[in-house]
Amino acid sequence: MIRAASAADQPFLVEMLVAAVNWPEGRELSPEAILADPSLAHYVFEWPAPGELGVIAEVDGSLVGAAWLRFLTHPDSGHGYVADDVPELSLGVLQVWRGRGIGRALLRELIAAASEAGMRKLSLSVERANFARNLYLQEGFEFVARGIDADTMVLNL
Numbered sequence: 001m002i003r004a005a006s007a008a009d010q011p012f013l014v015e016m017l018v019a020a021v022n023w024p025e026g027r028e029l030s031p032e033a034i035l036a037d038p039s040l041a042h043y044v045f046e047w048p049a050p051g052e053l054g055v056i057a058e059v060d061g062s063l064v065g066a067a068w069l070r071f072l073t074h075p076d077s078g079h080g081y082v083a084d085d086v087p088e089l090s091l092g093v094l095q096v097w098r099g100r101g102i103g104r105a106l107l108r109e110l111i112a113a114a115s116e117a118g119m120r121k122l123s124l125s126v127e128r129a130n131f132a133r134n135l136y137l138q139e140g141f142e143f144v145a146r147g148i149d150a151d152t153m154v155l156n157l
Contacts (some may be wrong), residue, residue, distance in 0.1 A: 004053075010047050047070065059102075068090055079152075086121045091107060
């Protein structure tokens, strides 16, 4: 089941940010370390601000994944920043639930909600080695900038 996220889900978004950051095997940054890093903490701090959206995936009543949008503006922009009026997408799925279509379902639901809310574009940053990169390409995201080991992608809604 996928449902809309609320402010009450913010602690789970922290958990999903940790899952997203620690996607490669062997990377094990603690929640404390991630929340101490302003370039990561702003993805969940005081979420949601006005206009921000999110969705949560549940399986048998257990939370297993989330996707959410943040309007991170200059100078506190995110890794996938393209413009102040383009929200940046974050997505995380618990490791044991990856590869089962949950990320795709979350992404599609969030894209639909963003489009319905009148958003024109979504952006994100994805490391080149991350298998989620293929998901974003399949769902219509396009590369707009290349970094050292990650790329910024945009979806036109």
